[in-house]
Amino acid sequence: MHALDSAMAAGASYADARVTSVRNQSVSTREDRITALRDDETVGIAVRVLVGGAWGFVASRNLTRTESARVARAAVDQARANEPATRRPVQLAPVDAYPNGVWETPIRIDPFAVPVEDKVELLLAANAEALRVGGARFVSSSMAFVRLQTTFASTDGSIIEQTLYRTWPSMSVTAVSPDHSDFQSRSSTEVAPMGLGYEHVHAAQLDRRAGEWAEEAVRKLSARPVEPGEYDLILDPSHLFLTIHENIGHPTELDRALGYEANYAGTSFLSPPESVIGRFRYGPEMMNVLADRTQRGALATVGWDDEGVPADSWPIVKDGVFVDYQTTREQVHWISGLTGVTHSHGCAYAQSWDRVQFQRMPNISLLPGEEDYLLDDLIAATDRGILIKGRGSYSIDQQRFNFQFGGQVFYEVRDGAVTEMLKDVAYQGRTPEFWNSLDMLGGARSYELGGTFYDGKGQPSQSNAVSHGCPPARFRGVSVINTGRS
């Protein structure tokens, strides 16, 4: 509050302050030994102000009263320096005051309270399981835990305390051919990072599944290289989540669509808004996409965003048609005449106290289909296709048209059954055509959450943690290349 008072006394028309503690604990191993054991924590205060419609932002690790006042005054001075280079003053959409806001990620077991020796023991046991498989030569594994504790206060009257938790157990097994002419790796990408506690580590069962991943790494050495061509693709949720992230999550960021990220992250094919909102057909009628910061276990789930806006849930694609973007307070009036939405969807986020909050992706998920299909039903309905599991190499252009995505493991599907493992598979496409080739969706029982800790955007680049839920889905006639051939 001292910082806010100082900012207003110095001439700010609006100010918010965040005092944040960021704790990152990680345990990393390789084969039979530990390679890193870290437990990092930094704290600091960030003050953001508006003066004459221009932003100023200053942060410091020093939490004294004197320094918080200095930071606030420096932010005001900076905003004044920025004002001459600002042509259109910032307008913030209204938000209710939450003077006693409190929220914490619902977790069952605090990961920071679990003894580190338990974590090491579990990882080394998983490594040993992997190395029992003949041909598995190398294995690495890790656990990463994040806790963000933030006190947010704004001159709109909110004081909000939040604690966010994230947990990510993972491992990777590498097999090397006896003559060193080939090597193949298999990562545990079915185990998603989640907004959960240590119970997620228990559920992941790395030690029980390590052998299976190791066997797949070895099998990849002798898998048949894919013959390039057009295939029907059956995408498992462990893979499809990242396709949703790239094909739907990023293009529907409003700052990107209007050119505010042109210098790095890029723009969007979903532009201008007046031409696409309620008009652009993203996919078939079975396609429904929901943005949601309230979903339990998801990484971008919060009580309030970093502007004090309560967590929201809203459709992005309805019955195959694009209907709305992701927004922060200053973006609302850019499209409210088109959407009729006059409140922020609550997409402001800063990775830490030392970065300014800006528009970041909420959890964006493809809803399950009406039929109660499981993955096996999609396979049974496919004559000639490829089943892809797990995330691999992902690349997409700066307007989110042209993409090339790979996976962890690939299986040929013939006449309704999985036949053999393939390798060197990647598929290329153009987002609108690809999503309009969607013709089969799994049902609610097949819905799973995937996610990433490292969604990069902004300058300086910030990482956002975000989840995407989806069922398995089938896409018709997609172009597949062989990445092992130049």
Next chain:
Amino acid sequence: MTEVLSEAEARELCQRILGASSTEAEVRVESTVDGNSRYAVNQLTTAGEVADTQATATVRFGRRSASVTFNALEQSGIAAAVRKAEGLARLAPENAEQMPLLEQQAYGESAAFFESTKDLGPAPRAAAARAVTDATEQSGLVASGFIARAASSTAVANSSGLFAYARSTLASHTVTVRTTDGGGSGWAGTTHNDWQWMTTPGVLAERAGTKAEQSVEPVGVQPAPYTVVLEPTAVGSLVRRVAFGLGARAADEGRSAFSRPGGGNRIGERMLDERVTLYSDPQDPDLREVPFTAEGQPLRRTVWIEGGVLNNLAYDRFWAEQQQTPPVPMGGGIKLEGGTGGVEDLVRSVESGLLITRFWYIRAVDPRALVYTGLTRDGTYLIEGGQITRAVKNLRFNQGLVEMLSNIEAMGAAQRVVASESGGLGSAVVVPPLVVRDFHFTSSSDAI
């Protein structure tokens, strides 16, 4: 004070942290004053100033160790952090690969700190942003950009008496200019330790604006192997990934592009075009990097590839001992030696090909041959008869980098580039523009 720590201040802080430990310890202290200003749609959008000092304490009980990074640097904060590290280290299993702490080392001088960069506060950054946006507004174009600067000091110390200190500054300015209808896009960028040395905002605006205007109405070309003229930024974004792959252990273990079939690595083998010489050197006036690693190993000139021959790989201390060879740390920037002349000279030498300004979303596809994919962006043009004749649609490549550096037709003069796609501050990369034959494009993109 929001200043970077002096050598005396950093030494005193290191001693307090080491003094708080009851056992062997090493510490790294980094103090930074970061500043940045962003602009988009021809106006400044956000800016930031951040002052921080972070310490990483690593404590050891024999072969057990753990690290804690923290920034609560009052005595109670230090004591709490060191206690936490000690508690973790006691619980850690023994690491058979842990090496003894280094004794005091001799380091080269660092010449990377410039007052002009340290003083690049919000007002001069806003003025620089406006120099770009006023120019593009007048020209009927739309600019987005990012100006970043950091002043920092780094100190490393350990309980065996080692102490190293260096301070540095670094700045970058990148500009994307688009036509108002979004039909054309161009990019320009500059980075150096010394803001005074960098390309001026007006020149960046002009370069990016010209590229944007020249990139409208692109024609589609068939995805296929092409002879390409890669501007230095495009080269830098790929060559830095070659450097990522220079680890000796992965090569010796058979999981690297530098593994020798049958076992071992390919040191001594001619792998690339004979004009390829790649090295790191923190003292090189074009690189100006901190002259030591995070554990205090001195960084000196290391030639990784000389005349196309793999000359060296990076050996950490453990792997070097295992292989009975001296340790070779990675660090000190990356420089690919070049020839003479600029992009224009290279374009004149190409009868038929493509000119590439930069690449985007570069990702590894096949580590066995350092195959990467990505797309062209912000200025891709057709070259016919030694002239740029028109814009072409952006293209996706799938290209092995070993193959690329074997297919060099010509090299221009090396220059420092913004090699990261994010346009931010990063390790120094100095590379020439290249003419490369048979660069593999696999699909076309509608993105502009």
